[in-house]
Amino acid sequence: MKDSAGAWAHPHLDQLGLHQAIIQMVEGFKLEFLAAFGNPDATRAAKRKITTLTQSGTCADYITKFRTLAMELDWNNAALRGQFAQGLHWEVSRQIATRKHRPCTLLELQNAALVIDNALCKERASHPPRDSKPSKGSNPARGTSTCPRHP
Structure with missing residues (x-):
């Protein structure tokens, strides 16, 4: 200190x-x-941030950010699970919704999302778009995600 x-x-x-x-x-x-x-508005700030947080890169990054914000809140598992699911990338969310056994806890949901996201990243890496050419100014090492999302 x-x-x-x-x-x-x-x-x-x-x-x-x-x-x-x-x-x-x-x-x-x-x-x-x-x-x-302490910050007297830390809880309010964490609530605002967690409700606007979305997966824009890897699921691992999203989980890390989510857990950091969740530590500031006194939400129960169901509320955290619902908020986490709401911020997931649509492809990950869709695959979770089609599973026979849906995750019951936040940890189960995070683990399932991580497995699915890693599989999607691996699939994208093995099948790059045919018409995609790197732009002159692009630098792959400067990206924010190991698995870029396509709109």
Whole structure:
């Protein structure tokens, strides 16, 4: 920890658990720290971001971004699962919808989406479009995704 947060925290951490400590328990420390330095609108910001998040690259990237935002929320599994499904790329979502066994938990849905997305990426890589020619200014190494989406 650095700067003012570190200056605030270190004395409290040094005394944590001692009888004379102002903050007696780790949970109390966390609450006090967040009250002093946390973003009071973090939950609202995370909700706004997660409801507008969509899979625009690989599913792995989408899962990482989704999980990061989900940690800021106190949503239940069903709500998270529904929101995750809503942001999936349409091809991935379509294949999940046609499965016999539909995922019941967020983790099952994420794993299924990842397997499907990886298969779609592999399929695209093995069958590149015939009329597609790289433009002069394109640099494949600068792309944002290992599996570009076609509109």
